[in-house]
């Protein structure tokens with residue numbers, strides 16, 4: 001994940017959180033996010049939430065829940081499971097269907113559960129790109145099933161690691177969540193929720209948290225245009241420039257194309273080096289890829305990571321539960337040349353670790 005010098009330069013100044021200029025920037029960010037989601041601007045608004053992505057997920061789950069109904073969580077990895085944890089901590093009733101980490105969600109099962117138990121749920125929540133493995137969940141199909149079951153059922157999507165970098169149809173999504181530092185290529189500091197206005201209005205008075213009350217946060221932003229509590233000013237300045245940069249690149253389709261190309265180079269190169277992917281190509285996204293550890297006694301992930309890090313290459317440890325994997329992310333201000341360079345570094349590191357290539 002890299003940030004461009006353009007974004008770094010933009011955030012390198014101070015601005016008052018109540019300045020007219022800053023209030024204008026907040027407004028532009030909010031409307032631009034709705035525009036790029038391609039959801040109808042008359043029906044949707046953006047609520048900005050200080051903190052990391054999890055804060056926004058927690059804000060949505062806490063603020064939308066009618067405590068008399070349960071939230072159905074469709075989980076295929078750590079971030080789906082985290083939604084369950086958020087509900088448990090807040091005393092919100094939830095039911096989690098835990099699916100395979102590397103196979104497509106069984107839509108018929110989802111349909112059946114909603115058909116037989118739909119009345120007990122107030123919302124269905126799912127992660128778009130489950131960053132745990134890299135798998136892309138079929139949110140359009142799930143959204144259709146949810147709305148066919150009952151139009152009043154809320155559909156909540158955590159698109160943290162995909163929004164801005166994957167072309168997707170968000171029709172039917174009531175609350176779409178992402179954060180500043182993923183595919184929009186800003187720096188960490190806030191997250192955002194693109195919310196259906198009529199559903200947001202219904203959230204009034206439901207949250208049991210002051211700072212994470214999505215309705216109150218929205219009312220604050222709509223009222224005087226300001227955050228209720230101290231905003232991450234520098235981060236927002238950087239994000240505004242990151243949105244300009246996205247437009248210059250050609251919007252989400254162009255960015256998705258670059259990420260796809262980055263991802264293709266990584267997958268092909270890694271396969272040449274002998275690595276196998278945890279998710280097959282048909283179901284994998286193009287944001288992050290999980291690779292099995294090679295079957296070689298000289299391979300220690302910590303050493304592999306450290307040696308790559310010494311060369312300026314940062315990869316991720318694995319996050320799936322049933323296999324030894326590591327992950328390579330390819331989003332951010334990264335280009336094909338960066339991918340080829342990473343592959344060269346991996347080959348050098350493997351040789352230094354006395355692991356012959358291709359690995360087995």
Ligand SMILES: Cc1ncc(COP(=O)(O)O)c(C=O)c1O
Pocket residue numbers: 052053054055079127129130131132158159160161179
């Ligand atoms: C899909 C998804 N959901 C939620 C999160 C949590 O975001 P954060 O670490 O910013 O709280 C992440 C983080 O990578 C993510 O990928």
